[in-house]
Amino acid sequence: MLEIKDLSVSYGGIRAVRSISFDVNDGEICTLIGSNGAGKSTTLKSIIGLVKPESGSIKIDGKEIMGQQTNEIVTEGITLVPEGRHVFPDMSVLENLKIGAYMRTDSLADDIDYVYDLFPRLKERLWQPAGTLSGGEQQMLAVGRALMSKPKIIMMDEPSLGLAPIIVQGIFDIIKEINKQGVTVLLIEQNANMALKIAHSAYVMETGAITLRGTGEELAKNDEIKAAYLGAKIKH
């Protein structure tokens, strides 16, 4: 459903993404893994329109969205959970959720209940300013906020960043849960181990290019990946 072809992005003279191509199929969890500066976040930002790509094409359900405004892309059914959560700190939890549905005009009550079912913790903290939540709760809120736009594809930029392992586990369970309910997930992770475990398809990015692709399981078993990202030593 999401097709990316020959996407290139430059910041000034520096090419952050060099003509990458990949597909995200309907209903799957797709993950992009790679080290710092590989161009993963830039890829997501150019899909949602926060960064203007230099060339290439981004299609959703066959419809070209490259070069469109972010608000138009959001109405096409793509949403981004930004890196570092980026909740609105001085707004209440409820207001944060409502902002997630900013592009919608229909009734929100059902979706708010749906988010509360996923994250009962948020319901307890309805009126609390989002800035006073813990890191894990903020991440929950960021995911819940993204779900409020009723997306077809939810893109997550490092949801495990700066969270305790047990909370990371919880977040990944939620990602699986969301995916089961029919939302396609495009996940960026440095925590390659966790990401590959739940991913249907996976891509490895290095210095702006995709160097490896396969299913999550395949890549998890790949020796190079193990050495580079999973901490195993290559036996010679």
Next chain:
Amino acid sequence: MQKIKLTNKTIFNIACVAIVVILLGYLQATEIENSYAITIIERSCIYAVAAVSMNLMIGFTGQFSLGTAGFMCLGAYITGIFTMPIEIRDQVYYLYGMASFIHNIQVPLVVALLISGVIGAIIAFLIGWPVLRLKSDYLAIANLGFSEIVRAVLGWDGLGKITNASYGLSNIPAFSSIFQAVIICGVCIALMLLMINSSYGRAFKAIRDDDIAAEAMGINLFKIKQLAFVVSSFFATVAGGLMAVFLRSAATSTFTVALTYNILLMVVIGGIGSVSGSVLGAFLITAGQEWLRFLDKEYYIGSFKVPFTRTGFRMVIFSVLLMLFVLFWNKGIMGSKEFSFDWFKNIYKSIKRRIRRKKNV
């Protein structure tokens, strides 16, 4: 038809409004003895509108804009021109002669305020195009510049047939009663409050809190900033018009940068991001400067002259109070909270709880 529910809260609210109406009615009935109080209330109300409109930009949208005085100046002149009695115009414009195309147009106050608001909004839309691409300090400087340009243009000889240039406008009809002033200001503030509580208001706050995330949510940053600027300028212009009616004159010297800072002070003292805070700030600062007037007199205890108290001393104390305020209460009186009568209930409850706890011990 829907039944109106009479909860305690609605009854309480109606009672509060009734008390305010009775108080104002009393002041109006004893207009001559209480003219001083009426002046303070009217002035505070007008400043409250200006402060809330500034807060809309600074506190809710997070755009540091300092063009309020410019828009107020514009509003004062437009309202002045359209409400001045026709028969007196030749007298006021004795030097330049009033341009014929506006000479015979006189409209009621509310219409004149609307006209000035709309003109202010259009100008805000036009200057917002380049100016709102700037951020923080740069935006403030650009708007300060705009504010001075407005003053210079309105005081320009070339526009003498319209604005009476540096002579300003006078003989603008005053408010018919204190109710007119309070109601117009109340409606303005209520409209801004509605805006803030709508989904647009949420978008304003989202931009203030985190513009990256706001953009990722699909909020068009520029359009929403533009909207906030246009609405804020509309009401700043209306406040300027009210000011002209209150002072019964309009002159460019009233609307200097100092006025912008004065309003900024009300916003900061009241609490950035709180409408009720801005209203409170407007009343406190306007009335505070009056209350401290006793410091301007000279006092003698027997033959001993009390030191320091003399003309101008009130401003010294006022400044010291402001400094203390900013040092120890730097979020303003209200912070970003809104006033609610539930507070009193909560205070009452917590006192009750404390008493009960003491009894148990």
